[in-house]
Amino acid sequence: MVEIEILHEDDKSMQLLLKKTDRALANALRRTMIADVPKFAIHRMRMDIGMITDEADGKTYESLGAMSDEMLAHRCAMVPVPTFIDEFHFQDECPDCKDLVPEQRGCPQCSVIYAIEQKGTEEGHTVTAEHLVVMGDMKLQIPEEFRTIPLTKLYKGQYLKAVLWAVLGRGRDHAKFSPVAGVTFRPRQIGVMAKPRKAKLLFDLDLNITRKDFTKGVLDDVDKVDLLRSDLNHVGEGTAREAEFDGAIVLEDVEDEFVFSFETDGSMTARTCFEQACSELNSRFVDLAKDIDNAL
Numbered sequence: 687m688v689e690i691e692i693l694h695e696d697d698k699s700m701q702l703l704l705k706k707t708d709r710a711l712a713n714a715l716r717r718t719m720i721a722d723v724p725k726f727a728i729h730r731m732r733m734d735i736g737m738i739t740d741e742a743d744g745k746t747y748e749s750l751g752a753m754s755d756e757m758l759a760h761r762c763a764m765v766p767v768p769t770f771i772d773e774f775h776f777q778d779e780c781p782d783c784k785d786l787v788p789e790q791r792g793c794p795q796c797s798v799i800y801a802i803e804q805k806g807t808e809e810g811h812t813v814t815a816e817h818l819v820v821m822g823d824m825k826l827q828i829p830e831e832f833r834t835i836p837l838t839k840l841y842k843g844q845y846l847k848a849v850l851w852a853v854l855g856r857g858r859d860h861a862k863f864s865p866v867a868g869v870t871f872r873p874r875q876i877g878v879m880a881k882p883r884k885a886k887l888l889f890d891l892d893l894n895i896t897r898k899d900f901t902k903g904v905l906d907d908v909d910k911v912d913l914l915r916s917d918l919n920h921v922g923e924g925t926a927r928e929a930e931f932d933g934a935i936v937l938e939d940v941e942d943e944f945v946f947s948f949e950t951d952g953s954m955t956a957r958t959c960f961e962q963a964c965s966e967l968n969s970r971f972v973d974l975a976k977d978i979d980n981a982l
């Protein structure tokens with residue numbers, strides 16, 4: 687049975703130590719996070735096209751902008767939309783919409799609507815994610831930290847008015863539905879002091895790791911091993927000290943243990959993403975087991 691230890695965790699990132707497992711499972715977890723964990727993203731956009739006259743200032747505006755409509759739609763799609771997976775359905779599984787044709791789908795259970803209405807200025811007005819106004823529950827508003835994401839710029843006489851629909855999707859269909867960035871794993875390593883006398887060369891450089899960090903010639907703390915790895919760049923292969931150091935400290939892989947790290951794009955917490963990935967994987971394995979049972 688796999689054992690998982692949380693090494694570091696904050697809202698947006700996590701580092702885990704996977705034990706008693708293999709590369710295949712760690713990679714399955716990685717791929718599930720990238721491709722299978724559901725996430726909300728803007729999927730449809732309806733823009734007003736034409737001229738309008740602002741009654742307040744009497745000026746005329748035209749639906750133009752610095753960016754093409756397709757590019758603008760794409761930029762909106764990449765904005766992290768807060769995702770509360772348990773409270774929504776996929777459109778093709780939504781109790782109210784699944785029997786409708788795709789163009790007619792969309793209800794409060796399966797989509798989130800945003801509206802944007804901005805006018806340009808002489809010096810140029812940058813439209814940002816802050817101007818995407820959610821129609822409904824305020825918890826679905828774009829989070830504070832992403833509100834500065836620029837979408838387009840409007841100059842004198844230009845305006846942008848649009849309605850945008852966000853729906854649940856999966857990263858395997860489009861990268862905008864992928865909730866993670868930088869999902870990596872590598873074998874857990876430990877530092878082994880093979881030649882204590884020659885290792886002095888590294889400790890004398892007064893970098894991060896000292897002799898005291900080793901217990902009986904071994905360094906196994908995951909964070910300290912990371913520091914050791916960077917320290918070894920000063921004495922390892924390709925450096926002038928390589929011959930003198932002579933592999934006095936080496937990094938060795940620990941069998942069946944992996945350090946797994948990832949961060950989310952902010953649409954959900956790292957913990958939610960991890961739990962979702964586990965449950966997606968679990969359901970897939972259960973389905974597979976059923977198929978095998980049926981086949982045999």
Ligand SMILES: [Zn+2]
Pocket residue numbers: 777780781782783784791792793794795796797
């Ligand atoms: Zn629906």
